[in-house]
Amino acid sequence: MVHLSETASEVRQCLKKSLCWPRLRGLESERAQIFNVLKRTVCFGESDSLIVVGPKGCGKSLLVNTCLEDLELDEQTAEAYSTVKLHGLVHTDDNLALKDIIQQLHVDELEGDRVTGSFADNLLFVLQSLESGDRKSSKAIIFILDEFELFCDHRNQTLLYNLFDVAQSAQAPICVVGLTCRGDVIELLEKRVKSRFSHRQISLFYNTDLSQRKAVVASYLTLPYSVTDQQERLLPYEFVKAWNDSAKEALEDETVTSLLKRLLQVDPSEKTMKNILFRFACEIDADTRTVTAKRLKDVFKRQINVDMKKDLLKDLSVLEICMVIAMKHHCDIYDGEPFNFEMVLKQYLKFASQNMGHQVTQKPILYKVFERLKDLELIQPVGGASKTYKKEFQLFTFNLLHSQVNEAVQSYVGLPTDVSHWATSNPTA
Numbered sequence: 001m002v003h004l005s006e007t008a009s010e011v012r013q014c015l016k017k018s019l020c021w022p023r024l025r026g027l028e029s030e031r032a033q034i035f036n037v038l039k040r041t042v043c044f045g046e047s048d049s050l051i052v053v054g055p056k057g058c059g060k061s062l063l064v065n066t067c068l069e070d071l072e073l074d075e076q077t078a079e080a081y082s083t084v085k086l087h088g089l090v091h092t093d094d095n096l097a098l099k100d101i102i103q104q105l106h107v108d109e110l111e112g113d114r115v116t117g118s119f120a121d122n123l124l125f126v127l128q129s130l131e132s133g134d135r136k137s138s139k140a141i142i143f144i145l146d147e148f149e150l151f152c153d154h155r156n157q158t159l160l161y162n163l164f165d166v167a168q169s170a171q172a173p174i175c176v177v178g179l180t181c182r183g184d185v186i187e188l189l190e191k192r193v194k195s196r197f198s199h200r201q202i203s204l205f206y207n208t209d210l211s212q213r214k215a216v217v218a219s220y221l222t223l224p225y226s227v228t229d230q231q232e233r234l235l236p237y238e239f240v241k242a243w244n245d246s247a248k249e250a251l252e253d254e255t256v257t258s259l260l261k262r263l264l265q266v267d268p269s270e271k272t273m274k275n276i277l278f279r280f281a282c283e284i285d286a287d288t289r290t291v292t293a294k295r296l297k298d299v300f301k302r303q304i305n306v307d308m309k310k311d312l313l314k315d316l317s318v319l320e321i322c323m324v325i326a327m328k329h330h331c332d333i334y335d336g337e338p339f340n341f342e343m344v345l346k347q348y349l350k351f352a353s354q355n356m357g358h359q360v361t362q363k364p365i366l367y368k369v370f371e372r373l374k375d376l377e378l379i380q381p382v383g384g385a386s387k388t389y390k391k392e393f394q395l396f397t398f399n400l401l402h403s404q405v406n407e408a409v410q411s412y413v414g415l416p417t418d419v420s421h422w423a424t425s426n427p428t429a
């Protein structure tokens with residue numbers, strides 16, 4: 001006789017397991033592309049470099065880790081390479097990175113030998129210490145640089161320069177793979193570093209298709225009929241069937257669908273969605289026999305209500321809110337086209353001259369406000385910060401939904417009435 005709490009714990013475990021050990025879905029061509037680059041380095045000693053660019057939580061790490069697993073399983077490449085993983089938030093300077101490279105390559109005994117040489121000498125010495133015979137028989141090294149853009153802040157970009165230099169001049173068989181969220185990352189590279197980079201770039205995007213998102217949620221909520229590991233099976237077939245059927249049904253619920261849609265608009269990253277489902281899994285108790293739409297609604301609503309941007313908007317000053325409204329109006333008029341400070345200023349002045357008369361704020365102060373909104377990431381530069389334009393003409397995109405602005409305006413305590421009227425007025429009228 002199976003106890004109800006044991007069933008609940010088994011269900012929790014199954015769901016958490018599938019949430020924690022994801023398998024890559026789709027991205028076949030990107031996977032093949034990265035795998036081929038890595039394989040060429042490992043099998044033929046062809047050094048290379050590439051950067052995977054995509055927004056947070058879109059699957060960059062999962063994609064690269066899957067390619068590394070593929071490499072491990074491939075008979076031709078197994079054990080013929082070493083992997084070094086560095087992270088921009090951990091390896092905040094090049095010496096820290098070099099120390100970790102030495103540790104990860106298990107060549108610690110070399111550390112004392114070359115402490116007097118330059119960084120480049122030391123790095124090359126470490127890489128060449130793994131060589132044996134000709135280039136093809138040397139052990140290849142795959143460098144994974146997560147949060148790649150942070151390595152660009154290192155002094156003189158020495159690590160990047162040396163890694164790309166080794167890769168380009170084929171001094172040792174290495175492949176440098178950078179992972180970053182910044183689409184303008186190439187512009188962050190110094191000229192001499194940029195010229196050594198292969199310019200191989202792979203871009204990933206969020207999948208915002210609602211029916212595909214539903215299928216993903218369903219796959220995470222589905223319990224397996226057979227347990228593959230050695231555990232004793234506790235869940236009866238009828239229970240699993242009822243659970244899986246109820247999950248499908250709950251996902252067809254109208255409110256659940258609209259909540260999923262809203263979440264895709266607010267935060268399309270799969271990471272967030274998985275966090276919500278993880279919470280759902282944690283809350284499964286002995287009374288949970290099926291997936292109900294009500295439970296799903298509860299967890300999704302809780303997450304959607306924790307809208308960070310909404311919280312940020314709540315703390316803005318009236319002037320900052322005015323600039324946000326001016327941006328919203330610009331987007332309404334020009335159909336979401338990017339804007340620069342001068343364009344937003346024009347919208348603001350149109351309103352201020354009609355409603356505030358003598359209180360019109362000076363341009364330098366408004367520019368400071370604009371910069372603060374940029375620092376809060378409520379607006380985002382198009383194509384990175386360009387040095388060729390004056391900063392007032394740098395183009396930005398609006399990172400807020402109109403509904404977020406409207407809600408913030410409605411809930412703002414003490415906002416002047418003319419500002420709230422302006423927020424809800426039709427700018428094209």
Ligand SMILES: Nc1ncnc2c1ncn2[C@@H]1O[C@H](COP(=O)(O)OP(=O)(O)OP(=O)(O)O)[C@@H](O)[C@H]1O
Nearest residue numbers: 022023024025055056057058059060061062270271
């Ligand atoms: N194509 C996909 N297939 C399966 N899972 C995915 C896919 N894309 C994203 N995910 C899920 O999203 C989560 C985040 O993925 P991952 O950590 O690889 O993103 P990332 O782009 O590296 O994020 P960050 O920029 O924050 O480092 C993973 O747990 C993974 O389960």
